[in-house]
Structures are given as C-alpha cells and as structure tokens.
C-alpha cells in the first residue's frame with residue numbers, strides 16, 4: 001500500500017487534512033541552486049555546468065541580489081564566492097545560518113586552492129563545504145550531489161513534521177468549539193517565548209508545540225473528546241493518556257526533541273496535581289509551562305457547550321487566582337499578561 005493509499009484509510013479524500021498531505025508529498029521538483037559570484041566567467045561556467053545536469057540555477061553577482069532571490073524562493077543549495085562587492089561570503093553565510101528559516105540550506109564557499117585561513121573563517125561562519133578555484137566540473141558535481149542528498153533528508157524530515165502538524169490540526173477539527181485554537185496557541189506561545197527572551201530554537205519549539213501538544217487526542221474517541229466536562233473515571237483515564245500517546249508518535253523524529261516535553265507535560269500543575277507524571281513547580285520543564293499559560297487563557301476566552309467565554313479581564317483574574325492556588329506558574333502568568341498589555345498599548 002503506497003503512502004497516499006494509507007492516508008486514504010485515515011481520512012476521506014475530500015477532507016482538507018488529506019489534501020494538504022498529498023500536496024506535500026507531490027512537491028518534488030528539480031533542485032534549485034543559487035550561485036553567487038561577482039566574476040562573470042566563474043558565474044557563467046557554474047551556471048552552464050549545473051544547467052546541463054538538469055538543475056534549476058539562478059546566478060547573481062552579490063549577497064544583496066542573493067537575499068532578494070532567497071526571499072522570492074528558498075534554494076536547495078547555495079554556492080558562494082568569498083570576496084564580493086558588499087557583504088562577503090562569510091557574512092552572508094553566517095547570517096543565513098543564524099536564521100532558522102534558512103539555516104538548513106547547504107552553503108558551499110568557493111575559495112582559493114591554498115587559502116587555509118579562508119577555510120577556517122568559512123567553518124566559523126557555518127559553511128557546509130568548500131569548492132576550490134579553479135573549478136573542475138567533476139568536483140563541482142560530486143559536492144553538489146552529496147549536499148543535495150543531505151538537503152533531501154532534511155526536507156523529508158520537514159515534510160514528516162508538516163504531516164504531524166496537519167494531523168494535529170485534524171484533531172482540532174474534530175471539535176468545532178476549538179477552531180483556530182492551535183494557530184492561536186502557536187502564535188501566542190512563540191510571542192511569549194520572545195517576550196521572555198528565549199532563544200530562537202525554543203521559540204520554534206513553542207510554535208510547533210502549539211500544533212502538536214494535543215496530537216495524542218487522535219487516539220481519544222469522539223464521544224469522550226466532545227463531552228468536555230463530566231467525564232466518568234474510566235473516560236478520564238483514557239483522556240489522561242493523550243500526552244503520552246502524542247509523545248510516542250513524535251519521539252522517532254529527532255528534530256522534534258525539544259517539543260517532546262511540551263507534549264508530555266502540558267497538563268502538569270505546579271502543586272503536583274496534574275498528569276501524566278504529577279511533576280511539581282520547576283520540575284515541570286519551562287517550555288510546557290509557557291505553552292500551558294497560553295493554552296489556559298485560550299480555553300477561558302473560548303465558549304464551550306458547558307461554559308461561556310470569559311472576557312480578557314475575567315480571564316486574568318481567574319488565571320491569577322488559579323496560579324496562586326497552585327495550578328499554573330505564577331511568574332509566567334504575570335509575564336503573559338504584561339506582554340498582552342504592552343501589545344495593546346503598542
């Protein structure tokens with residue numbers, strides 16, 4: 001059974017989740033290579049050699065043109081000269097490697113044959129490989145081929161993550177009252193992460209956590225999921241499994257390692273009364289505590305069949321009371337509302 005067929009067994013082909021996933025799988029195309037070199041002869045030589053091999057090549061004379069191309073469409077590989085007008089190849093490489101949306105694009109620096117210093121600078125800047133001048137066709141093809149293979153692996157990982165996020169959204173779509181919940185959570189959690197001064201990796205994890213935290217509810221039957229409150233003890237036991245199920249689904253993907261604690265611990269309470277592990281206070285990792293604050297606020301602000309939506313002020317009072325009573329991290333609740341107030345003023 002091929003993968004789309006497997007998907008069909010999970011979802012109706014008319015459903016949005018199914019279409020999103022098949023679209024993802026169909027996005028195969030010629031690899032796009034960005035060549036950056038101010039020397040017209042080198043630029044033309046690389047472009048012609050790579051085009052003959054069937055690659056989609058864009059050649060530009062400097063980093064600023066390259067940045068415009070990257071904004072237009074992300075390349076699969078960048079081959080860049082070191083000395084160019086404007087930004088050097090090192091600066092250009094370093095900036096791309098510091099940006100989460102471009103850091104996985106393989107970057108090859110084109111250096112002089114014996115420039116050991118150049119290579120050391122390049123390694124510091126985060127370059128993935130080097131190509132010596134003068135350029136020999138076979139060496140160029142070998143480098144390009146192996147780095148594109150690497151890029152294919154990372155793309156497959158990204159696709160797997162996107163499929164999981166789509167599954168997270170499909171869980172949300174089973175309950176009409178939670179529409180838009182994942183998107184709001186992803187947005188607010190990453191905003192709160194930024195407000196707290198967390199690093200970019202943690203912010204990306206919070207954003208993904210917004211989509212993936214309740215993925216394990218895929219194993220919770222509709223009649224329990226939609227019931228909300230008044231669950232029987234047996235139903236409650238089923239519901240309490242969802243953080244563990246979600247963690248098990250995502251564990252094989254190493255790239256999701258920072259999200260695993262968010263998935264597992266987003267229902268812990270600071271007084272130890274939460275689930276699944278009954279962790280207390282700072283034993284609960286920071287990222288699930290951050291997501292939790294945002295999650296609780298969103299739940300209070302949303303109407304459900306068994307409760308009306310609270311106003312912003314009512315939600316703030318309730319959350320501060322509950323934090324004092326030992327449910328949520330009091331400091332983070334304070335930071336969350338100070339962030340919202342600042343944004344309102346801005």
Ligand SMILES: [Fe+2]
Nearest residue numbers: 213214266267
């Ligand atoms: Fe949950």
